[in-house]
Amino acid sequence: MKSVKSALLGLALLGVAASAHAQxxxxxxxxxxxxxxxxxxxxxxxxxxxxxxxxxxxxxxxxxxxxxxxxxxxxxxxxxxxxxxxxxxxxxxxxxxxxxxxxxxxxxxxxxxxxxxxxxxxxxxxxxxxxxxxxxxxxxxxxxxxNYWSQNTAKIKFIGMREGGMDKLKGLTIVNIYHDSAYGKETIPILDAQAKKYGFTVKHIPVPHPGNEQGSQWLQVRQIKPDWVILRGWGVMNPTALKAAAKIGYPRDRIIGVWWSGAEEDTIPAGDAAKGYIAAGFNVxxxxxxxxxxxxxxxxxxxxxxxxxxxxxxxxxxxxxxxxxxxxxxxxxxxxxxxxxxxxxxxxxxxxxxxxxxxxxxxxxxxxxxxxxxxxxxxxxxxxxxAVKFLQWDGNKWNAITDWIQPDRELVRPMIEQSAAAYAKEKNLTPRDCTKEAPPA
Amino acid sequence: MLYREAGQFKASYATDQQIFPIRQDRIAVAALTALAFVIVPLVADQYWLSAILIPFLIFALAAVGLNILTGYAGQLSLGTAAFMAVGAFGAWNFVLRVPGMPLLVAFALGGICAALVGIVFGLPSLRIKGFYLAVATLAAQFFVVWALTKFNWFSNYSTSGVITTQRMEILGFAFDTPRAKYFLTLTVVVVLALAAKNMVRSSIGRAWMAIRDMDVAAEVIGIPMLRTKLLAFAISSFYAGVAGALYAYCYLGTVEPEGFNLDLSFKILFMIILGGVGSILGSFLGAGFIVLLPIFLNTVARPLENLLGLSLPPGLMSNLELIVFGGLIIFFLIVEPHGLARLWQITKEKLRLWPFPH
Structure with missing residues (x-):
């Protein structure tokens, strides 16, 4: 009992001490x-x-x-x-x-x-x-x-660069393998818009949380035979995807991950299967x-x-x-x-x-x-x-393979404004007038 | 001494059959209700209201729902979270698509949608029992989450599948503070819990219990199997659906189908196992235990760590919480398999004899 009391007293003292120098x-x-x-x-x-x-x-x-x-x-x-x-x-x-x-x-x-x-x-x-x-x-x-939409347009730009020009995107097939959650679904509308703009076909394949079983999804990839795969994974889903890709023999250097799919923790568990894999990043x-x-x-x-x-x-x-x-x-x-x-x-x-x-x-x-x-x-x-940089995994570390690639702002910004306006309407908000905001000091 | 019923005579069937036959119980329940409605909103701060009490009430309601199905009618279900999801998305769609839809009606309609889905997934219960039925309800769990994700209509074509609840207003009064939301939740939960308590004491409840204890015998004495079992599924899912609507509107504000996953179903199942299977009170006790324990462990651990001068790695710290939680569940299951409600019952029996046990 005594020790409990002294422990409580200690807790109380600690609280006092913490608030005393908290100014x-x-x-x-x-x-x-x-x-x-x-x-x-x-x-x-x-x-x-x-x-x-x-x-x-x-x-x-x-x-x-x-x-x-x-x-x-x-x-x-x-x-x-x-x-x-x-x-x-x-x-x-x-x-x-x-x-x-x-x-x-x-x-x-x-x-x-x-x-x-x-x-x-x-x-x-x-x-x-x-x-x-x-x-x-x-x-x-x-x-x-x-944000995710900017990042996604940069990815398509990168694919365009690899293909030798944005006009070469026409007729390509891109598969978007995504984590079936709010996070994963966020880029579907922008991909659809870009597919229309550049004339490529996009197929969306969801992977249910947490994504440690992807056999059927990659079977679909094998049937579709896409030119590029966009991997929008998170956590344990990423190494699993890379291993599944290796199993069906899909070239890893044609898989492009989002920045939540491009860390050492995603590639090291996949071992050799990750070699050549490319991911976007906003830090190196x-x-x-x-x-x-x-x-x-x-x-x-x-x-x-x-x-x-x-x-x-x-x-x-x-x-x-x-x-x-x-x-x-x-x-x-x-x-x-x-x-x-x-x-x-x-x-x-x-x-x-x-x-x-x-x-x-x-x-x-x-x-x-x-x-x-x-x-x-x-x-x-x-x-x-x-902007994002593209990094490639060489089996040991991530190497930057591009400079900062800018997003397609003309495409993204109107979509953002439209979506935000719809949100404001749904929530009955009046958007601020930015000209009246306090300027920087 | 205080808890003695000597001198309380029951002169009519009505007094004999009331919910709380002992006067002290009635006083205690009235005092508790008054405490919840008057004192708590005055005393509790925002953190207590919106992070502890509101989720506690909502989970208690979902647990009451599951207890009706599993505890009273004896049908094991692993689909509670799915029925909550149907309730949440149902209520949201009614408010969105029907202009001028009153909020409480939308909650009820959300509950009815959940009840309909519950009936559909309850159909296998006419043929299969026990673990096999649990697997059938597991199908409900995965199917509903899949359907809500797959068909964008349910989330009004939101790009991310997340729905953000509309402003809550009843008769011109806006429920936008934690206190108002707490009142709304508390009222709904009290009304529905009272209804549940009465339901299980009525002929419906007795029919459920007869089926739970031995369905062949129940059928022989003339209890219609089809109707009783499906009614249990419908009412249980209705409760879960209303709880889901409250979860979306009064607690989180935004929900996505993935939030109503199997983990949540298990969590509610643990609540009734720990609280007491076949007890309305047990649903509340179990919900309180499961909602509060992780928060308690989390809050206590940090100062304790400072006090002892330890610096545990953060990963270990968080895992420790899970370990203690799992350990306590096993401890309870061994020491008191009938749950906290049974502990309370034992205490009550002891109190009646105190201080002079025979």
Missing amino acids: NEQFIPMNGYWVGPYAAGGSGIFGGFIDYINMINARDGGVGGVKLTYEKCETEYNNARGVECYEREKKKGPTGATVIHPLSTGITYSLIDKAAADKIPIISLGYGRTDASDGRVFPYVFPLIT AGANFPVIQDIKKYVYTKFKGEMEDQTRIGSIYYNRGVVHGIVTVEAIRKGQEKFGKKPLTGEQMRWGIENLQISEARLKELGATGFMQPLKVSCMDHEGGG
Whole structure:
């Protein structure tokens, strides 16, 4: 009994101690997943993200003197758990949760209304609701860097380049193998639109969650004999797809994955079957960037690193987590320029993200030249970038085989605006007038 | 001492047959209802309302539905989540496609859609029993999720298959705060739970229990097999469907078919196994246990870890939650196979004799 009492007392003291020095801190929830079929992505990305935050705290003493704090919450990539985590964390820290990274398209969908009501911006970096790129309708949602539709047009461009011109696409057959979920279905309309524009045929084949059995789908691929296969997988579905492709003898260098299908965790389990496989990416792999070296120096030499397996540092997912960190920290910096060097609220943070600009020069200062693309967000455009690089797996590592390929904006933007307008109508929202928004400081 | 029924005489059939024959029980239930309707909304913060209490009530309702089918009528079902999905998508489509559709009517119609689907998948129960029937309901689980994904009409051709629920309004009052949503959920759940309690005490409930205990004997004494079994499927699915509509409207706000997967069906099945098969109270206890335990473990683990000065790797931490959860389920099944409701019953019997047991 006594030990229980002292434990409770200890808990209480801990609570007091935590709130006592909590004044100059800004809180960022880390609602991710470290277990389940998608743990490889979740642990890598949040590992990189948390390491970057810890590095900023250790090297610079936070941002503008404001220490960044975080707390982890396990969502298991499950919507209900994600909502519970969000509700639990949103009031923590002196200014509440200031920005949220759901790392799941489904959870992003579930949080859109809630976050707008609570005035907490959502950054869905490379996933989530594509039409949220129209910032007039979605002031609190930021599908930063690149969205699924942009990415998809870049893929078709890449196929065009390989075929020797966009006019050569006519008559080709492309199979879209997708994860049968909100995430997987997101690109069907844009592929259909592009098929019409360029005159190729597209066949959509769904793979049910979690995707560890794909025999019948690849049998269909063998019957269709497509010129290219687009793999829109996630988690355990990816290595399974590559192995199934090897089994039917489909050339791996004609399979193009989305960035959630192009990490070491997707290719290594497939072994030799993955050799030659191509995937899009908005960050590259490698640990030779100064920013990664800084993380090793300030975090890992002090044994504070997140990754148990340190060979994963510099992997695709880990580096993507660092991109999450860079974007978040730079948005805080931007917000502090306008609102002063104090913990920002969610609303101020929103302004910071909306006016975020990361130039090539700034990337150099951050030690991340070539690591990610420059970014310019605005009220109209919540995406801010849009380009992707294509990477090829050589059996040991991912190598970039192209420069940044720009998306087909003339095709994507009208579709985004149309879809966002339909959403606004359904929800009875009045889109913001971007000319009246506060200009950057 | 307090819990003694001495001196409470029952002079009519009505008093003898009421739901709570002991006065103390009636007072306790009234107090609990008052607590849920008055005190909780005043005290609970947003996190408690929208992340704990609303899902607890919704899962309790789904568990009541499954308990009617499995606990009372004895038909094992693994398709609860599918019936919830039908209810959610049904209600959403009614609101979307019928102008001026009142919300509660849409919930009820969603429930009726689920009931119809339930009847169709209940048909095999006339021929097959036990595990084989469970496999037939498993087909419902996969078929419904597949159909909702495959035919885009159900999600109004949304590109991602996700539906976002419309604004909730009843008689001009907007249900947009967690407190209002909690009231709505609580009211629906209380009304339906009361109806369920009465149903299982009536001739329908006795017919279900007769079939559960021995269907041949039940048929011999004149209980129509076809009608009774299908009624159990229909009512059970109706409850699940309404729970699904509430799940979409009052809890998540957006749902996709994939969210109503087999895991959710199992979760609800665990609720009634842990809470008590064949008990309305057990459905609530089981739902409370399963909704709260992971959150509790998750909340307690972190400070405990700090206190003990440990730094567990994050993967281990999350897996530990699953391990403790699984362990507790096995512990309960061994120690009390009749569930939490049975524990409560034992406590009650002891209380009646306290402090002077024979």
